[in-house]
Amino acid sequence: MKLKYFAWVRERIGKAEETIEPPADVRTVDDLIAWLSKRGETYAYAFEKPKVIRAAIDHAHVKPDAMIAGASEIAFFPPMTGG
């Protein structure tokens, strides 16, 4: 599945997007954040306060307990400041 990062999440990780295949026991958005945090310091830094991070699956906002199975694209970003 494709992952996209925006704003300071992107800056901390050091990339705007990547394609990953998480293991089967990574089931929810929260699980995915925990799994990504273990991949390296840049990820741990980006996700150091998981409650601040927002997620979207296939262009729709989702809650941290949302299931990721079947998702094409998952995005992580800080609270939005548009408008």
Add this chain to the structure above:
Amino acid sequence: MTAIVTIHIQEADFDIAREIAAMTKGRTDIGAVVTFSGICRGSEGDEPIAALTLEHYPGMAEAEIMRHAETAMSRWPLTGLTVVHRVGRIRPGENIVLVLTSSQHRQAAFQAAEFLMDYLKTSAPFWKREEGADRSGWVEARHHDDEAAARWTKS
């Protein structure tokens, strides 16, 4: 006549009069047009702002604005709705966002415009990076905006 929804995300500035003309052209069922435009300020508290840079999530930004437009259309009797949101580098005094709503009577247009702005502030995937005199950083989301958006779900 059907209501027309227009949504643009663009780097270029928008022309408010032209957008109003496009929304109202040829119609005789419009009694009220409400216009909101958001403008880049020159300072945040005591700190001067040199420029804002707006990042967005292409694909999701359009989808999310459309979702809110559809909600507004279903909640209020609107004859038209336009949202233009700029992205890229924006300097103090320049336009950032435009919301136009039209209806037969003013109450629907006023309320829908406020609803759309409250949701644009909290749910639309855009992020502002602020450049000051000698430092830059990401603008933080405001609790006040979350509370403003939340009140639309209570009524």
